[in-house]
Amino acid sequence: MKAFPTNARRLRRAAGEWSLAWLLISPAAALFAAFAFYPLGKAMYLSLYETSPFGGKDIYVGLDQWQRVMQDDAFRKSLWVTGKFVLLTVPAGMVLGLALALLSNQRLMGITIFRTIFSSTIASSVAIAAVTWALVLNPQNGILNYVLKELGFRPISWLTDPQWALFAVALTTVWISIGFTTIVILAALQGLPRELYESAQVDGAGRIRTFASITLPLLSPALFFVGVVSTISALQTFGQIDVLTRGGPLGETRVAVYAIYEDAFRHQDVGTACVESIVLFAVIASLTILQFRAVGRRVFYQ
Amino acid sequence: MASIELDNVTKRFGTAMAVDSVSLDIPDRQFIVLLGPSGCGKSTVLRLIAGLEEPDTGQIVIGSRNVTGVPPKERDVAMVFQNYALYPHMSVFDNIAFGIRRRGVRGAELKAAVTQTAASLGIELLLGRRPAQLSGGQRQRVALARAIVRRPVAFLMDEPLSNLDAKLRVQTRRELTRLHDELQTTTVFVTHDQVEAMTLGERVAIIASGRLLQLGRPQDVYDRPENQFVAQFIGSPPMNILPLAVGPEGVTIKETDVRIPPAAVPRALPADSVVGVRPEAIVVGSPTRPEVLAFAATVEAVEHLGAQTNVECSLGGHVLTVVAGGDCRAAPRETLTAWCEPQALHFFDGTTGERLL
Numbered sequence: 001m002k003a004f005p006t007n008a009r010r011l012r013r014a015a016g017e018w019s020l021a022w023l024l025i026s027p028a029a030a031l032f033a034a035f036a037f038y039p040l041g042k043a044m045y046l047s048l049y050e051t052s053p054f055g056g057k058d059i060y061v062g063l064d065q066w067q068r069v070m071q072d073d074a075f076r077k078s079l080w081v082t083g084k085f086v087l088l089t090v091p092a093g094m095v096l097g098l099a100l101a102l103l104s105n106q107r108l109m110g111i112t113i114f115r116t117i118f119s120s121t122i123a124s125s126v127a128i129a130a131v132t133w134a135l136v137l138n139p140q141n142g143i144l145n146y147v148l149k150e151l152g153f154r155p156i157s158w159l160t161d162p163q164w165a166l167f168a169v170a171l172t173t174v175w176i177s178i179g180f181t182t183i184v185i186l187a188a189l190q191g192l193p194r195e196l197y198e199s200a201q202v203d204g205a206g207r208i209r210t211f212a213s214i215t216l217p218l219l220s221p222a223l224f225f226v227g228v229v230s231t232i233s234a235l236q237t238f239g240q241i242d243v244l245t246r247g248g249p250l251g252e253t254r255v256a257v258y259a260i261y262e263d264a265f266r267h268q269d270v271g272t273a274c275v276e277s278i279v280l281f282a283v284i285a286s287l288t289i290l291q292f293r294a295v296g297r298r299v300f301y302q
Numbered sequence: 303m304a305s306i307e308l309d310n311v312t313k314r315f316g317t318a319m320a321v322d323s324v325s326l327d328i329p330d331r332q333f334i335v336l337l338g339p340s341g342c343g344k345s346t347v348l349r350l351i352a353g354l355e356e357p358d359t360g361q362i363v364i365g366s367r368n369v370t371g372v373p374p375k376e377r378d379v380a381m382v383f384q385n386y387a388l389y390p391h392m393s394v395f396d397n398i399a400f401g402i403r404r405r406g407v408r409g410a411e412l413k414a415a416v417t418q419t420a421a422s423l424g425i426e427l428l429l430g431r432r433p434a435q436l437s438g439g440q441r442q443r444v445a446l447a448r449a450i451v452r453r454p455v456a457f458l459m460d461e462p463l464s465n466l467d468a469k470l471r472v473q474t475r476r477e478l479t480r481l482h483d484e485l486q487t488t489t490v491f492v493t494h495d496q497v498e499a500m501t502l503g504e505r506v507a508i509i510a511s512g513r514l515l516q517l518g519r520p521q522d523v524y525d526r527p528e529n530q531f532v533a534q535f536i537g538s539p540p541m542n543i544l545p546l547a548v549g550p551e552g553v554t555i556k557e558t559d560v561r562i563p564p565a566a567v568p569r570a571l572p573a574d575s576v577v578g579v580r581p582e583a584i585v586v587g588s589p590t591r592p593e594v595l596a597f598a599a600t601v602e603a604v605e606h607l608g609a610q611t612n613v614e615c616s617l618g619g620h621v622l623t624v625v626a627g628g629d630c631r632a633a634p635r636e637t638l639t640a641w642c643e644p645q646a647l648h649f650f651d652g653t654t655g656e657r658l659l
Binding site: 214 | 389391405
């Protein structure tokens with residue numbers, strides 16, 4: 001008969017497993033510690049200090065700094081702008097990405113050419129994309145205004161008109177993100193078994209019914225993933241703002257990360273920037289948790 | 303319920319001929335099995351009937367209606383797929399209900415239809431589950447229920463038993479027979495398993511390389527195969543095929559002096575004909591009558607299967623399998639004396655493979 005391991009032996013084995021576990025995760029843990037946990041801790045520390053631009057001594061001001069930042073109209077506005085920016089980019093990007101993925105999932109001659117085109121924006125850097133769009137949006141000789149004029153509309157100062165600037169930047173952002181969205185959804189589409197569609201066809205389902213009852217539910221994990229990832233990346237947008245509008249006009253495109261950047265590197269006020277970073281971090285974290293709670297459980301995983 | 307008629311149907315995929323001018327009449331209420339090796343085009347025939355593929359030429363008639371070019375959903379047939387194709391995100395109830403919902407059945411009527419069908423297959427307690435929570439056999443039943451609940455004019459089944467283990471396969475085979483007796487719905491059943499074909503089908507259609515080789519009752523196909531392919535495809539172990547030589551002393555098995563009883567030989571025998579004899583038609587021992595085919599062969603290998611013994615012999619360099627009783631004590635390198643009735647001989651043209659006589 002086999003003896004049960006004694007408590008001591010069990011403990012010894014558990015200790016052995018723990019040290020092995022630590023050994024195995026130590027490379028990842030070290031990277032996270034150096035590039036995530038330490039900066040986060042440092043930011044929390046600095047958020048309580050008034051920093052001086054020229055390397056002078058930091059002065060402890062405690063939560064007064066938090067209070068000041070939270071009541072700062074400019075920062076509040078940047079959060080509001082960020083929210084509008086997310087609403088302008090994420091749903092549009094997902095719908096367009098889904099549409100392009102569905103289109104490029106057709107069995108047609110030369111479809112791989114279109115697949116490549118639709119997903120190509122993933123290969124261009126934000127800076128290049130933004131510069132390209134600066135040309136498209138140029139009020140004098142940009143193609144967008146040219147088309148508007150040809151159609152009989154008045155030209156729009158896309159990047160300097162407070163009414164249009166955020167929309168113009170959002171348009172650029174949707175274009176940048178569409179490649180990623182399309183690739184993820186297309187990959188998910190191609191993983192759906194063909195028999196399910198044939199079965200639905202024989203069962204009498206039309207195209208719309210098949211899309212609603214088969215395709216969408218089975219795509220839900222991919223759509224959920226794309227939704228979470230593009231929300232996070234919209235909340236962290238910086239590059240295209242910096243290239244196209246520098247937060248202007250009148251702060252209409254001054255999203256949170258741009259505000260943080262300005263406070264830290266223009267105004268040399270690291271303490272304020274740290275408070276703002278932590279607020280943004282909290283917003284992203286709680287929004288992501290909320291998405292997982294609210295949508296995540298309705299997603300069907302095979 | 304309806305008859306199904308394929309009239310000279312041809313389907314190519316690129317340059318590959320999947321279905322080659324197949325004509326097939328399936329009377330109403332019949333259970334027909336399409337049997338053939340994998341890649342022979344039998345599944346394509348089924349998909350053509352379902353409307354999942356359209357024929358290049360020829361037409362398909364269901365009932366009295368020409369359905370060539372009609373989309374699947376208007377053909378009122380139900381299909382059971384090899385991997386069941388259950389909707390993974392729906393409960394068993396919704397899976398079964400999907401087809402009749404599309405036909406406007408709602409409320410109490412829907413619930414009654416689904417529950418009744420589920421009960422007839424013994425899965426009424428699983429209605430709330432998802433396919434992933436079911437065993438292979440249970441999924442199979444859900445797939446059947448989904449087809450049955452629609453009361454379609456025909457069932458199309460694409461190797462529905464091939465993902466089940468051996469025991470469950472036998473059980474489900476019986477169940478299918480019972481269901482067909484009960485429902486009397488025209489059924490087209492595709493398989494590569496000859497046992498399924500023999501036990502299930504009222505008629506069997508043997509298909510190879512896209513062509514319909516023979517159509518008939520299973521026993522007739524076994525007793526009188528119309529060509530060499532069918533002869534060797536039906537029956538296990540497969541029929542022995544031996545080349546013939548025509549000499550001054552009559553017809554013999556090539557490279558041997560084993561003489562074919564003259565009465566059995568077809569009148570017109572092409573030069574390179576072959577004779578076929580089923581392993582189970584050969585009797586071990588010395589013949590008691592002169593008019594039978596008698597021979598002595600060298601034993602090469604012996605397989606004891608309990609109830610029977612498969613003895614592989616060499617006869618003039620040709621392989622010859624004999625099915626002997628479970629008590630057969632033959633051993634390799636021994637000589638086995640055996641005989642068979644002349645009626646058990648099948649003659650085929652060696653070039654075309656067609657049956658002679």
